[in-house]
Amino acid sequence: MSKFSVLILGNASASPTLTRGNTAQLINIDEQYYLMDCGEGTQIKLREHKIKLQRINHIFISHLHGDHYLGLIGLLQTMNLMGREKELNIYCPGNVREVVDINLKVSESQLRYSINYNTVNHKESEIVFEDDKVEVLTIPLKHRIACSGYLFREKKKPKRINPKAIKSYNVPKYFINKLKVGEDYINEEGEIIKNSRLTMDSLPSFSYAFCSDTKFYEPISNVINGVDLLYHEATFIDEHSDRAKKTFHSTAKQAGEMAKISNAKHLIIGHFSNRYPELNVLLKEARSVFKNTDLAAQGKTFNVDNNQ
């Protein structure tokens, strides 16, 4: 059984508060961890959830505003102190390498492990990572500085073997992997056994889109169309839409609008301004446009593969 989940580690814009940390999420796809943004204090939040830091090999940073990356130096340092040797991959549309290097320089220190920096394309959607299970694409966003969202898309899964059928047709073990990718089986008598008689359809593949800081930007919908779970920032309520416009942020209603025009199945909103101690007002506004919306509440896990 595969797994695809998103753990919310922080959801505050600008400054963290006592109850809300800055943006960070942990994406788990089949026990592979991907860290999404790294606001201040992210390593503490990871520990709170008993996440082993060394299991993180890929860190995606949406942009270089402090509320999205100020936890990075601390995390990198702790990984070093804990003896990390494995290479770490960081993806960012800005020059995050300069930020890390200056910190190492002024402290006259070095990391024991190497970092592979990937400067991602924030103007056009492109694949920045893939393995046999998943591909990650950039989502061009419109913010004050270079800013990219990320779309995690599971690849087509292998077909499921019908154990009864392979037994009755005497399919040898070595052929099982070929059945999983759709090949027909030819037995010793030269008879063709159709793949469909030996397998069942593959399980569905799921997708998650993380849309960090951005004003309402329609082209996003082309990249994420039909996404299973959409995270979209919702910094302000409608009443403060002027402020949203000026600061290149979105309102909760606009987040709902994006979910609607991109045919998302489920929306979660976050990056809340500290001016709202009560978040239900944001939730209500988003739901008025897109019903299946939830708050990206800190500490909550959303299952992308069992997404209601």
Ligand SMILES: [Zn+2]
């Ligand atoms: Zn921000």
Ligand SMILES: [Zn+2]
């Ligand atoms: Zn920002």
